[in-house]
Amino acid sequence: MANLNFQRELRIVTPRQYDNVFKNPLKASSPALTILACTNDLPHLRLGLIVPKKVLAKAVDRNRIKRLCRNFFRLHQHTAQPLDYVVIAKGGIRSMENSDVVALLEKLCTVISRRYKKQASGSSSSTRKPSAKSSEDAAASPQPAPNTPSRP
Numbered sequence: 435m436a437n438l439n440f441q442r443e444l445r446i447v448t449p450r451q452y453d454n455v456f457k458n459p460l461k462a463s464s465p466a467l468t469i470l471a472c473t474n475d476l477p478h479l480r481l482g483l484i485v486p487k488k489v490l491a492k493a494v495d496r497n498r499i500k501r502l503c504r505n506f507f508r509l510h511q512h513t514a515q516p517l518d519y520v521v522i523a524k525g526g527i528r529s530m531e532n533s534d535v536v537a538l539l540e541k542l543c544t545v546i547s548r549r550y551k552k553q554a555s556g557s558s559s560s561t562r563k564p565s566a567k568s569s570e571d572a573a574a575s576p577q578p579a580p581n582t583p584s585r586p
Contacts (some may be wrong), residue, residue, distance in 0.1 A: 440508040446482030446524055455482065456518045460553065462545035464568050465526035466535070469542045471517040471550065480505045483518040489523050499523050502532055506539045515544060 446452055459470035474480060483503055485496040491548050507514070527535065 438508055438511070440481075440511070444478060444480055444507075444511060445504045446480045450489075451464065451480070451518065452482055452520065455518050459475075460517075460546050460549045461518075462542040462549070463524075464538055464542065466524055466530055467538055467542060468522040468524060469539075469546055470520045470522070473544045473550075474516065477516055477527055479488075479514050479516050480519070482520045484520060487522040488530060489525055492546060495528070496523075499527060499535065501537050503539065506536055510543070515547050517546070517550060519546070531576065547569055 454474075455470050455472045455474070459472050462469050481504065483500050485499050487496070489494045490499065490524075507519065521539075530538070539551065
């Protein structure tokens with residue numbers, strides 16, 4: 435049976451780890467939540483949570499959202515892409531039921547996963563094309579001899 439614990443190694447804990455996600459994220463958002471994600475060099479996902487006091491004034495409400503997010507990622511840790519995820523709560527989450535929050539997390543994670551797969555397939559093909567194209571361009575375009583003035 436798979437281990438469904440959500441230990442410290444599965445969490446983003448330092449400001450430096452958060453900064454890595456904020457630099458070049460994949461983004462999926464709604465009026466209630468935003469999820470930012472970026473690649474990591476680990477075989478598992480990591481989760482960071484941002485639930486501002488400005489959005490949810492009561493600690494019990496902030497803790498409810500954090501608990502729902504942690505539980506969602508705990509249950510999906512073996513099926514989700516191995517990325518660093520940062521979930522940011524926004525004003526629209528205030529009136530949502532627990533089941534609606536979980537459904538929204540599912541939807542946004544699907545968007546992130548699709549964008550990650552698209553980026554991964556695009557980056558592998560784009561790295562091949564320029565190298566092949568540059569060698570073709572170098573062979574096709576004649577280079578002027580050094581120290582020879584070019585005339586129009």
